[in-house]
Amino acid sequence: MKIGNQEIARILEDIADYLxxxxxxxxxxxxxxxxxxxxxxxxxxxxVYGAGGLKALMGVPGVGEAIALKIExxxxxxxxxxxxxxxxxxxxxxxxxxxxxxxxxxRIYFLYKKLKVKNLKDLERAVRSGKVQGLKGFGExxxxxxxxxxxxxxxxxxxxxxxxxxxxLEEIERRLRSVKGVKKATLAGSSRxxxxxxxDADFLVVASDPEKVMxxxxxxxxxxxxxxxxxTKSMVRLASGLQVDxxxxxxxxxxxxxxxxxxxxxxxxxxxxxxxxxxxxxNEYGLWRGDKFLAGRTEEELYKAFGMEYVPPEMRENRxxxxxxxxxxxxxxxxxxxxxxxLQTQSEWTDGEASIAEMAGAAIRAGLEYMAVTDHxxxxxxxxxxxxxxxxxQGKEIDELNxxxxxQHAKFRILKGTECxxxxxxxLDLPDRALAGLDVVGVSVxxxxxxxxxxxxxxxxxxxxxxxVDILFHPTGRLIGKRPAYDVDMRAVIAxxxxxxxxxxxxxxxxxxxxxxxxxRECVRxxxxxxxxxxxxxxxxxxxxxxxxxxxxxxxATRADIINTYPLAKLLKFLGR
DNA sequence: GCCGTTTTCGGCCCGACTGTTTTCAGTCG
Numbered sequence: 001m002k003i004g005n006q007e008i009a010r011i012l013e014d015i016a017d018y019l020x021x022x023x024x025x026x027x028x029x030x031x032x033x034x035x036x037x038x039x040x041x042x043x044x045x046x047x048v049y050g051a052g053g054l055k056a057l058m059g060v061p062g063v064g065e066a067i068a069l070k071i072e073x074x075x076x077x078x079x080x081x082x083x084x085x086x087x088x089x090x091x092x093x094x095x096x097x098x099x100x101x102x103x104x105x106x107r108i109y110f111l112y113k114k115l116k117v118k119n120l121k122d123l124e125r126a127v128r129s130g131k132v133q134g135l136k137g138f139g140e141x142x143x144x145x146x147x148x149x150x151x152x153x154x155x156x157x158x159x160x161x162x163x164x165x166x167x168x169l170e171e172i173e174r175r176l177r178s179v180k181g182v183k184k185a186t187l188a189g190s191s192r193x194x195x196x197x198x199x200d201a202d203f204l205v206v207a208s209d210p211e212k213v214m215x216x217x218x219x220x221x222x223x224x225x226x227x228x229x230x231x232t233k234s235m236v237r238l239a240s241g242l243q244v245d246x247x248x249x250x251x252x253x254x255x256x257x258x259x260x261x262x263x264x265x266x267x268x269x270x271x272x273x274x275x276x277x278x279x280x281x282x283n284e285y286g287l288w289r290g291d292k293f294l295a296g297r298t299e300e301e302l303y304k305a306f307g308m309e310y311v312p313p314e315m316r317e318n319r320x321x322x323x324x325x326x327x328x329x330x331x332x333x334x335x336x337x338x339x340x341x342x343l344q345t346q347s348e349w350t351d352g353e354a355s356i357a358e359m360a361g362a363a364i365r366a367g368l369e370y371m372a373v374t375d376h377x378x379x380x381x382x383x384x385x386x387x388x389x390x391x392x393x394q395g396k397e398i399d400e401l402n403x404x405x406x407x408q409h410a411k412f413r414i415l416k417g418t419e420c421x422x423x424x425x426x427x428l429d430l431p432d433r434a435l436a437g438l439d440v441v442g443v444s445v446x447x448x449x450x451x452x453x454x455x456x457x458x459x460x461x462x463x464x465x466x467x468x469v470d471i472l473f474h475p476t477g478r479l480i481g482k483r484p485a486y487d488v489d490m491r492a493v494i495a496x497x498x499x500x501x502x503x504x505x506x507x508x509x510x511x512x513x514x515x516x517x518x519x520x521r522e523c524v525r526x527x528x529x530x531x532x533x534x535x536x537x538x539x540x541x542x543x544x545x546x547x548x549x550x551x552x553x554x555x556x557a558t559r560a561d562i563i564n565t566y567p568l569a570k571l572l573k574f575l576g577r
Numbered sequence: 578g579c580c581g582t583t584t585t586c587g588g589c590c591c592g593a594c595t596g597t598t599t600t601c602a603g604t605c606g
Contacts, residue, residue: 030578
């Protein structure tokens with residue numbers, strides 16, 4: 001009965017598609033905006049409605065009276081008569097069919113009318129039997145394209161985790177830069193904004209010979225299909241399934257094009273609206289007053305022309321950054337080189353792959369000054385979690401390593417820590433006397449993910465109240481694409497963190513990215529400190545830290561908000577050690 | 578259907594690419 005935000009957003013998207021089939025103007029866009037507004041909410045729609053009724057629903061971006069009434073019906077009854085009626089008239093699997101490349105609402109409707117295609121299975125049959133080819137508007141190529149799109153749609157249509165695809169994207173950037181005649185080549189789009197997941201990737205190129213760029217791009221070894229190849233724009237699908245686009249733009253428009261293709265769409269729309277209000281025009285070719293070019297060679301120039309501070313890509317979501325940039329009051333967000341240490345790492349003492357010495361070596365190479373060893377505790381038997389005795393033994397090994405660093409006059413220091421399990425009742429997996437002897441105590445949930453919200457929240461809060469506890473690791477427990485966050489009242493957790501001085505972690509492991517950017521924002525607002533940790537289980541994992549920093553930047557965190565930007569002495573003082 | 582320092586009407590981003598179009602529709606980003 002209880003209906004979630006994603007479900008409501010999906011229904012609104014479906015309604016948009018149905019309206020588009022009928023050729024209705026503007027409404028589809030309105031429903032899609034509302035769906036976006038719902039999907040981006042940090043709170044359950046049902047809770048919003050419960051607290052403030054219709055009025056509160058209308059406060060959601062893109063939701064007006066008519067859509068608020070529909071949401072009310074959905075929340076109250078779990079159904080929507082208007083939607084049921086649309087669906088009955090054209091009973092097709094919209095979500096499935098629209099994942100097929102080249103199929104939008106109009107063609108889905110057409111195929112339903114002509115061939116009674118309702119889902120991917122029907123479509124496959126229709127294409128195989130050659131019924132699609134020859135229909136008005138569908139030729140040989142269309143049939144081929146749909147057949148190929150089908151294979152892909154059946155498998156996925158999913159989003160990609162940033163940290164998983166970034167190495168390949170960086171490689172493509174290098175390749176593009178090495179093409180003869182290329183002056184500039186840059187990753188744009190959501191991956192430049194460092195969103196935790198991306199749907200596709202965009203590159204922008206300035207080149208004297210665009211054709212060469214297109215040839216090189218479409219012939220890269222990891223390209224599985226060329227979706228389009230033109231003079232200024234090409235699109236390919238990689239073997240991984242990721243779609244990558246490249247555009248060649250004139251040098252004089254590089255900044256405005258980069259801005260345009262970096263997005264977000266919402267940020268760009270706000271900029272464009274601002275331009276229009278001043279009687280200017282902004283597009284991917286530049287900022288114009290009539291025929292006069294005002295700016296656009298670089299992004300810096302563009303923002304300056306608006307009288308704004310430069311807005312870092314990670315902040316471009318139209319969540320208030322534009323007003324702050326206009327006022328010259330953008331926060332000085334943390335930079336990619338600002339971390340001095342890492343406060344969550346695992347070693348071969350439990351489920352890590354490397355010895356403490358090897359991990360420390362990698363941390364030093366990553367430019368860090370300290371690293372906490374935080375192996376699991378005994379409750380996680382499958383990782384050979386540490387009990388009090390083994391923890392003490394591990395402490396000796398760390399003392400010896402630190403003594404060696406001191407002798408070598410190395411600045412590096414290993415901190416004794418733990419990732420102590422929070423048990424079902426909120427008590428901890430190690431006795432207080434063991435925790436008291438450590439430099440840094442992290443706690444986390446690894447079991448009983450399905451407790452009811454109140455119980456889960458109270459469990460976590462109880463652990464935070466233990467005076468030995470410094471950090472709550474991966475606070476919501478989500479694994480992107482695999483497991484949702486456990487049901488926990490994060491507002492209450494953040495409030496408790498403020499009260500107890502508990503640090504909330506931004507776990508940088510790409511599939512965790514936990515806290516999310518929205519929660520980082522709330523912590524910044526609440527004055528709750530955070531740490532950015534790699535959760536490294538191997539020497540190569542310190543590279544994840546940059547994704548954690550990105551998440552912090554997307555949440556507008558400054559160095560002061562992140563405790564492992566502090567030099568060691570200041571950190572130890574903060575931890576009360 | 579939404580929204581508002583052009584506010585209760587009249588706008589709403591629009592350019593590129595593809596296929597099959599004889600001048601443009603559909604899709605995508």
